[in-house]
Amino acid sequence: xxxxxxxxxxxxxxxxxxxxxxxxxxxxxxxxxxxxxxxxxxxxxxxxxxxxxxxxxxxxxxxxxxxxxxxxxxxxxxxxxxxxxxxxxxxxxxxxxxxxxxxxxxxxxxxxxxxxxxxxxxxxxxxxxxxxxxxxxxxxxxxxxxxxxxxxxxxxxxxxxxxxxxxxxxxxx
Numbered sequence: 001x002x003x004x005x006x007x008x009x010x011x012x013x014x015x016x017x018x019x020x021x022x023x024x025x026x027x028x029x030x031x032x033x034x035x036x037x038x039x040x041x042x043x044x045x046x047x048x049x050x051x052x053x054x055x056x057x058x059x060x061x062x063x064x065x066x067x068x069x070x071x072x073x074x075x076x077x078x079x080x081x082x083x084x085x086x087x088x089x090x091x092x093x094x095x096x097x098x099x100x101x102x103x104x105x106x107x108x109x110x111x112x113x114x115x116x117x118x119x120x121x122x123x124x125x126x127x128x129x130x131x132x133x134x135x136x137x138x139x140x141x142x143x144x145x146x147x148x149x150x151x152x153x154x155x156x157x158x159x160x161x162x163x164x165x166x167x168x169x170x171x172x173x
Contacts, residue, residue: 024087
């Protein structure tokens with residue numbers, strides 16, 4: 001019985017929609033003092049307003065963005081999280097994330113406000129050096145995640161590191 005229904009059950013519009021739409025969509029919500037999802041950095045190519053409190057930003061494959069989620073209830077903060085994500089193409093593997101369709105390659109994730117603040121300070125330092133967080137080497141975000149996971153400070157992202165990343169990207173084509 002499952003063999004008969006399984007093929008038809010899998011024939012949904014979602015896979016076809018994914019093939020036609022190569023963008024990664026991030027739903028942002030802002031309900032004062034309850035839910036605040038926002039983008040810290042990233043270059044979206046499309047914005048769709050759903051209502052006064054919700055909108056969807058869309059990113060091209062290969063784009064990097066930082067997605068911050070914060071939620072609270074009557075007793076305090078429930079979720080504080082930042083994810084730095086690379087939008088994936090149609091044939092690439094990806095990890096799923098709430099509010100991110102279909103998902104992305106997670107370069108860094110931090111849970112809890114102290115760790116989120118540490119990542120935000122690191123992003124501020126990158127921007128203070130005159131660079132945009134979405135332009136720096138994805139490997140650097142992995143480095144930051146790995147160093148934070150063992151309680152060590154990540155190395156600064158310097159102009160020299162950025163030049164090396166640009167040359168490597170140029171060679172890889």
